[in-house]
Amino acid sequence: MPSTKLTEGLNAAQAEAVLHVDGPLLILAGPGSGKTRVVTHRIAHLLEQGVPAHAILALTFTNKAAEEMRRRVGTLAPGQRVWLSTFHRFGAKLLRKYGDYVGLSPNFTIYDAGDARKTLKRVIEAQRLQTGGYTADRIGHAISDAKNKLITADKFKATSGRPISHVVAEAYPAYQRKLIESDAVDFDDLLLHVAQMLHDNPELRRELDRQFRYVLVDEYQDTNRAQYVILRALSVDYPNLAATGDPDQSIYGWRGADIKNILEFERDYPNVKVVRLEQNYRSTGLILQAADELIAHNTQRKQKRLFTEKGPGAPVRLAVYGDQDKEASGIARQIREAIDSGERRASDFAIFYRINALSRSIERALREARVPFQMVRGQEFFQRKEIKDVLAYCQLAANPRDDVAFERTVNTPARGIGKKTIDALAEHAYRTGSPMLEAARHADATGLPARTAKKVQAFVEIIDDVTRAVTGSVEELLGVVLDRTDYLEKLKATGDEEDQNRIENIQELLTDARQFDEQSDEGGLEEYLERAWLVNETDNWENDADKVTMMTLHAAKGLEFPVAYIVALEDGILPHERSLQDPNQLEEERRLAFVGITRAMQNLQLSYVARRDYRGQRRIAIPSSFLMEMPRGQMDVVREEVEVQLDTWDADPWDAEELEEWRQEPPPAPAKRLPVDIAGLMTTAAALADDSAEKALPRVSPEVFRQGMVVVHPEFGPGKIVALSGSGKGRKATIRFAKAGERRFVLAHSPVRPAQG
Ligand SMILES: Nc1ncnc2c1ncn2[C@@H]1O[C@H](COP(=O)(O)OP(=O)(O)OP(=O)(O)O)[C@@H](O)[C@H]1O
Numbered sequence: 001m002p003s004t005k006l007t008e009g010l011n012a013a014q015a016e017a018v019l020h021v022d023g024p025l026l027i028l029a030g031p032g033s034g035k036t037r038v039v040t041h042r043i044a045h046l047l048e049q050g051v052p053a054h055a056i057l058a059l060t061f062t063n064k065a066a067e068e069m070r071r072r073v074g075t076l077a078p079g080q081r082v083w084l085s086t087f088h089r090f091g092a093k094l095l096r097k098y099g100d101y102v103g104l105s106p107n108f109t110i111y112d113a114g115d116a117r118k119t120l121k122r123v124i125e126a127q128r129l130q131t132g133g134y135t136a137d138r139i140g141h142a143i144s145d146a147k148n149k150l151i152t153a154d155k156f157k158a159t160s161g162r163p164i165s166h167v168v169a170e171a172y173p174a175y176q177r178k179l180i181e182s183d184a185v186d187f188d189d190l191l192l193h194v195a196q197m198l199h200d201n202p203e204l205r206r207e208l209d210r211q212f213r214y215v216l217v218d219e220y221q222d223t224n225r226a227q228y229v230i231l232r233a234l235s236v237d238y239p240n241l242a243a244t245g246d247p248d249q250s251i252y253g254w255r256g257a258d259i260k261n262i263l264e265f266e267r268d269y270p271n272v273k274v275v276r277l278e279q280n281y282r283s284t285g286l287i288l289q290a291a292d293e294l295i296a297h298n299t300q301r302k303q304k305r306l307f308t309e310k311g312p313g314a315p316v317r318l319a320v321y322g323d324q325d326k327e328a329s330g331i332a333r334q335i336r337e338a339i340d341s342g343e344r345r346a347s348d349f350a351i352f353y354r355i356n357a358l359s360r361s362i363e364r365a366l367r368e369a370r371v372p373f374q375m376v377r378g379q380e381f382f383q384r385k386e387i388k389d390v391l392a393y394c395q396l397a398a399n400p401r402d403d404v405a406f407e408r409t410v411n412t413p414a415r416g417i418g419k420k421t422i423d424a425l426a427e428h429a430y431r432t433g434s435p436m437l438e439a440a441r442h443a444d445a446t447g448l449p450a451r452t453a454k455k456v457q458a459f460v461e462i463i464d465d466v467t468r469a470v471t472g473s474v475e476e477l478l479g480v481v482l483d484r485t486d487y488l489e490k491l492k493a494t495g496d497e498e499d500q501n502r503i504e505n506i507q508e509l510l511t512d513a514r515q516f517d518e519q520s521d522e523g524g525l526e527e528y529l530e531r532a533w534l535v536n537e538t539d540n541w542e543n544d545a546d547k548v549t550m551m552t553l554h555a556a557k558g559l560e561f562p563v564a565y566i567v568a569l570e571d572g573i574l575p576h577e578r579s580l581q582d583p584n585q586l587e588e589e590r591r592l593a594f595v596g597i598t599r600a601m602q603n604l605q606l607s608y609v610a611r612r613d614y615r616g617q618r619r620i621a622i623p624s625s626f627l628m629e630m631p632r633g634q635m636d637v638v639r640e641e642v643e644v645q646l647d648t649w650d651a652d653p654w655d656a657e658e659l660e661e662w663r664q665e666p667p668p669a670p671a672k673r674l675p676v677d678i679a680g681l682m683t684t685a686a687a688l689a690d691d692s693a694e695k696a697l698p699r700v701s702p703e704v705f706r707q708g709m710v711v712v713h714p715e716f717g718p719g720k721i722v723a724l725s726g727s728g729k730g731r732k733a734t735i736r737f738a739k740a741g742e743r744r745f746v747l748a749h750s751p752v753r754p755a756q757g
């Protein structure tokens with residue numbers, strides 16, 4: 001039986017899922033249990049069973065995941081071209097073909113967030129809509145929210161008690177009309193239009209359902225309403241939908257992802273086969289246990305079993321640093337040493353953070369330690385001004401109704417067409433119901449001064465020339481744009497260093513276009529632009545480069561690394577401050593931490609610092625409440641801060657004798673395991689409020705403390721008691737710390753200990 005090759009090395013549950021052919025299938029399982037592996041093997045198995053490649057559709061959330069799946073299917077079933085894509089690119093493809101169902105031409109433009117926001121602003125201005133003080137950004141978010149929930153512009157209703165909804169009720173339909181008039185869509189439309197088109201046109205739905213007979217979705221827990229409806233519509237007559245997911249890894253609630261989709265799956269397909277995978281093949285036991293205990297604190301979840309046969313492995317390290325620079329250099333040093341000793345290679349390591357802003361000190365430290373690294377960041381290249389400028393010419397040539405591209409290009413590079421002229425053209429376009437390029441074509445009839453009209457005319461001629469070049473290769477087309485606009489020459493002429501960088505970027509764009517022309521068989525400008533606009537955060541990640549990976553926790557989903565670091569486990573960062581008021585959001589933050597922890601295969605370090613410069617402020621950092629929820633007794637607790645404090649001791653006005661005593665018998669030495677229960681490190685407000693956490697604090701009687709005594713505090717380092725008051729549980733101490741200054745503690749609740757302890 002040929003399929004044994006595909007199930008070789010799989011466990012029974014995995015094999016069962018792989019060999020399942022017809023009928024709905026739901027694979028619910030924790031991290032590292034082989035869900036993604038099952039999807040690829042299942043595709044290969046379907047092919048082996050004689051299912052034609054074009055009848056299989058596999059949807060993922062990032063281009064990288066799609067690419068990786070394509071690669072793996074390629075090795076299992078060489079030469080077969082299955083449709084593997086992200087939801088958004090799949091949506092774009094369908095709309096190119098069937099866009100007339102929703103009023104789009106095949107050349108429609110995809111607006112990124114910036115272009116969409118510009119359009120919204122223009123609409124608000126042109127129609128003089130009352131915004132009630134809400135910014136275009138806020139309104140845009142509300143519209144996006146509605147779209148993700150499949151609430152179309154005509155169905156959106158203002159609700160009393162939500163003032164913004166009254167603004168949105170006016171702005172949303174106007175914005176949507178403008179998009180259609182511009183033959184453009186925003187990202188959300190790529191799903192919304194498709195869902196609507198499938199809903200409104202039963203014959204089209206039937207046709208596509210038949211075409212995509214087998215649909216597979218990985219990371220199903222992150223689907224939103226629109227994606228759910230699309231999947232549902234494609235699996236009515238041929239209900240061969242296979243979804244894999246882990247509700248505990250749902251981290252896109254803020255983008256409308258809805259865990260309910262999993263529950264509805266079981267309702268919509270009553271005869272669904274549900275497979276649970278329970279063996280984790282990725283991580284060692286102690287890492288898994290830390291993850292498991294953390295996620296157990298989420299209330300809205302089902303308990304899952306997950307085991308590993310890898311043994312306990314190394315304990316999870318919990319490292320405390322003085323500040324973010326020490327955190328960064330500490331990590332860089334560890335990595336450097338592991339590489340130098342030959343124990344590890346750079347690509348074994350990943351460093352995760354909650355937000356991109358935290359990456360700066362790490363980047364610097366890795367550079368100083370000469371550790372090669374790659375930072376995975378979104379969209380950047382195609383978001384650069386010069387790149388958007390040049391591509392906007394192509395965009396306008398492809399779609400003459402694209403007013404955003406018109407406004408971007410009409411005076412870039414500067415050709416003496418000012419804001420007044422542009423406003424006059426916009427006004428004329430609005431009145432006559434025509435696109436701005438059309439208004440520009442009749443510039444002499446718009447009442448503009450003759451000289452200005454001439455300049456506008458010259459611009460229109462450039463666009464016409466570019467339009468004639470659209471049928472050629474993308475590289476040639478870009479050549480025509482650069483040639484007709486003198487874009488490069490004008491940058492060269494400024495002599496500005498920034499502009500010289502821009503020139504290099506444009507050259508990189510030309511290279512990118514050349515590669516595209518060579519590789520794509522269908523090719524074409526739309527395809528190229530689509531690729532440019534639908535880039536994901538992880539697109540620039542090279543998984544075969546020997547470099548340390550740095551990325552946000554969101555980007556880390558689905559990946560794995562032998563060694564992982566999660567930095568800044570501090571309240572307000574992870575969990576993010578936005579989530580602190582809302583239990584649902586707090587649970588999503590916990591899932592995000594869970595995703596991070598479960599990326600690690602053999603080693604995991606979690607860290608926080610005592611002081612962090614963040615958002616332009618230096619502040620005392622409070623360890624994340626999530627740390628309290630993990631099995632701290634089994635972690636390796638490492639502090640590097642005390643040493644630092646001693647180094648700066650001289651600045652302190654304490655007497656020399658006392659200092660000498662300190663040096664001879666130092667408190668917890670750097671980089672050594674503390675005898676203190678790690679719970680003692682957790683001085684969060686939560687710890688004080690939470691009875692069980694309090695019990696875990698080291699038991700030192702408040703009566704032990706004396707005036708003048710040298711004590712140590714896990715965050716602030718060593719300090720000296722300068723005042724005492726009260727007694728028993730109410731005994732309070734004022735302690736002066738070398739760096740953090742004077743602070744007051746209720747001793748019974750504080751982790752302060754005598755220095756010798
Ligand atoms: N039966 C197996 N035998 C050996 N290794 C396996 C087996 N199944 C999966 N693996 C390996 O375990 C690791 C995790 O698998 P995979 O990435 O498919 O898990 P996942 O469930 O998709 O995880 P996540 O939820 O994080 O996306 C991979 O390195 C994979 O190759």
Ligand SMILES: [Mg+2]
Pocket residue numbers: 035036037218558
């Ligand atoms: Mg996976």
